[in-house]
Amino acid sequence: DAKTTQPTSMDCAEGRAANLPCNHSTISGNEYVYWYRQIHSQGPQYIIHGLKNNETNEMASLIITEDRKSSTLILPHATLRDTAVYYCIVRVANTGGFKTIFGAGTRLFVKA
C-alpha cells in the first residue's frame, strides 16, 4: 500500500504556480519523498526527490515540512503541457533494495 495521500484532482491556470500537496505522516527517517508525473499514454517521468531539505531543479521545487509528514511540489509557471497525473511516493525499504509504490496520484488540469 502507498504511504502517501494526495487530493484526487486540482486545477491551475496557465502561467500560475501549481502547488500539489502530499501527506506522508508515517514516513521513516531514512525514506525519501519522490515525485513523478504521468502524461496521458506515456510512461511515468521523474520530477524531483528529497529527504528533509527543500529541493529545486529545472522542473520544480519540493518543499518538505520540518516534521517530514507532508510535502508540496511546486511547478512555478504551469503550462498546458503540465497537465498530468502527479504521484507523490515514499520509497519503502525492501530486502535487497527499495520499492517505489505508486498511489492514485493527483490529476492536475492546467487551463488556458
Next chain:
Amino acid sequence: DTAVSQTPKYLVTQMGNDKSIKCEQNLGHDTMYWYKQDSKKFLKIMFSYNNKELIINETVPNRFSPKSPDKAHLNLHINSLELGDSAVYFCASSRDGGNTEAFFGQGTRLTVV
C-alpha cells in the same frame, strides 16, 4: 536515443497464448523493473532485478517469468494469458536499487481477447 525502450508497443492476443515483452536500457543502470498499470490506472511493481539477479517479486502469478540475459535487458514472458492480464506494462531502470530516480519506458499495451 531512447533511454528505456520496450517492444512491442501494442500487443493483442488470444487467451491461452504465450507472449513476451522486451525491454532494453542504454543508461548503464544496474537495476531494472517491471510495473503493471491496470484499467484503474494504478501502477504496481511486479519485479525488480539488480545486475541480473531478482531482488523483488511482488506476488505475481508464476505464469509471469522475467528474464535478464544481461543488466541492460529485462524481458517479461507471460504464459497462458488470461483476460485479467490486459493492462499496460512499463519497464523501468535506475542506477541502483537505492535512492535514485527511475526512468520508465513508454509502455506496452497488452490486450487479451
